[in-house]
Amino acid sequence: MKFKTIVTAGAVAAMLVGCSNGNSATTDIKAPKFGFIGPLSGEASQYGSAVKNAMKMAINDYNKKHGTKITGVYYDDKADPTTAVNDYNKLYNDDKVTAVLSPVTTGSALSVASAASKNNTPVLSPSASGDKFTMNGKTAYKNVFRICTNDSYAGTYLAKQSKAKYDFKNVAVLYNKESDYSTGVAAAYKAEAKKQGVNVSFYEAYNANTKDFSTFISKIKQANPDAVFLPDYYESVVSITKQLRDSGVKAPIFGADGWDGVLGVKGVNTADFENCFFTSGYNKDATGGPTYEFVKAYEKEYGTTPSMFAGMAYDTVTVMMKAINKAKSTDPEKVNAALEKVKVSDDEAVCGGFTYDKNHNPVKELNIVTIKNGQYVTAK
The missing domain is CATH 3.40.50.2300 (Response regulator)
Structure with a gap:
């Protein structure tokens, strides 16, 4: 800027x-x-x-x-x-x-x-x-x-925004089971989403060393979500998002503060992230x-x-x-x-x-x- x-x-x-x-x-x-x-x-x-x-x-x-x-x-x-x-x-x-x-x-x-x-x-x-x-x-x-802010705070906030700001009715959640950060945000989101009346139709976890997400993506496509919640750090987010887009998933993808840096990953296709969003602790604008x-x-x-x-x-x-x-x-x-x-x-x-x-x-x-x-x- x-x-x-x-x-x-x-x-x-x-x-x-x-x-x-x-x-x-x-x-x-x-x-x-x-x-x-x-x-x-x-x-x-x-x-x-x-x-x-x-x-x-x-x-x-x-x-x-x-x-x-x-x-x-x-x-x-x-x-x-x-x-x-x-x-x-x-x-x-x-x-x-x-x-x-x-x-x-x-x-x-x-x-x-x-x-x-x-x-x-x-x-x-x-x-x-x-x-x-x-x-x-x-x-x-x-x-x-x-x-x-802590993971529960961010996950809860995003679940509330899913309902109030974006009116998502059906969300798929894919998270990293070996990351304390990822599991914490995912769990908080799922708990609050239920209170907000947002259906979590898919909720599964991958291992940190996973490279091929095709099995998860097939299930996500079957769930036909309004959006995909992907709470992980930027390197994994870029890889998973690319595979989601390449498979034809066009739904919005969003995450928490671990996303900050996705556009700086070498070789990232910024078009994959068009209109995606994440939470941030400050307003750089x-x-x-x-x-x-x-x-x-x-x-x-x-x-x-x-x-x-x-x-x-x-x-x-x-x-x-x-x-x-x-x-x-x-x-x-x-x-x-x-x-x-x-x-x-x-x-x-x-x-x-x-x-x-x-x-x-x-x-x-x-x-x-x-x-x-x-x-x-x-x-x-």
């Missing part, structure tokens, strides 16, 4: 990091060190790279604005939970980080949450959406939070405010329009520093207590203001992003 307005670096920093309790509160605190764990190589690297880029940009902006000396330490977990825990142990034992602003993917985040709870390390993930990520059984971990300023600055810095994951990563620095300033300390217990009570306004965050519920999930508005003419367009 191109904008004609020119924004200075100073203006961007002022707009995006004006959330502290004042310069004195910030500079009185010893320079925090934040850890990153995410896929910088492998199939999910598009997510990890976006999060790392935005996190580095947010740290630089905050330091320029407040005179702080925040630093970041970055590890590539390749979206592997075992590697992620090893990375967390390095961040905690060797790097002595103040907080972990990640992991990026749900599988890694679930493992790190358990490990970090033993040390009370503040964990604030931009994008780990699995319901269980913040939960230690039936209660929330004291130290684990997120910026994105914004014409003003923090989101607009962030998009412009990111495009200037990295030469590409940022995904939702980049926006949420920028917000992790804003929100964590807001909590540290409120706590007036980097002591983990005090920071975690401050995070629970944090209130973020719309003019402070790229991905919108929010408060936390009792399970440390943000309560915020979602956007619907439609794909038209090979471009992401935020639905009005």
Whole structure:
């Protein structure tokens, strides 16, 4: 997306990091060190790279604005939970980080949450959406939070929109049984769809290494749905959507935030996604405010329009520093207590203001992003 307005670096920093309790509160605190764990190589690297880029940009902006000396330490977990825990142990034992602003993917985040709870390390993930990520059984971990909405929230929202906005009466659901993210969103959608009077005529799961979806597609065609719900990450979504279209399925296909990135997959036929849609945590079409300023600055810095994951990563620095300033300390217990009570306004965050519920999930508005003419367009 191109904008004609020119924004200075100073203006961007002022707009995006004006959330502290004042310069004195910030500079009185010893320079925090934040850890990153995410896929910088492998199939999910598009997510990890976006999060790392935005996190580095947010740290630089905050330091320029407040005179702080925040630093970041970055590890590539390749979206592997075992590697992620090893990375967390390095961040905690060797790097002595103040907080972990990640992991990026749900599988890694679930493992790190358990490990970090033993040390009370503040964990604030931009994008780990699995319901269980913040939960230690039936209660929330004291130290684990997120910026994105959780799977149940997204699945429920999409089921409501299926009825109210799109008037779907019959939907097929195909999901990845080996993905906590995919199974969580699918289950929430199915439960809410029933309440909304939307018939789920097909509900089946595939293995993560499945390449040929013809058997599933034959069943979907027999169900003759108004739409197909496909809650998975962008690489799988592109493959399945292509096979659906090649087989003659013309019904709308939709998903949740894991779709963000489908148009960036090498060799993707954008026509396959015409009028398909997914949920997003921010409005990249914004014409003003923090989101607009962030998009412009990111495009200037990295030469590409940022995904939702980049926006949420920028917000992790804003929100964590807001909590540290409120706590007036980097002591983990005090920071975690401050995070629970944090209130973020719309003019402070790229991905919108929010408060936390009792399970440390943000309560915020979602956007619907439609794909038209090979471009992401935020639905009005």
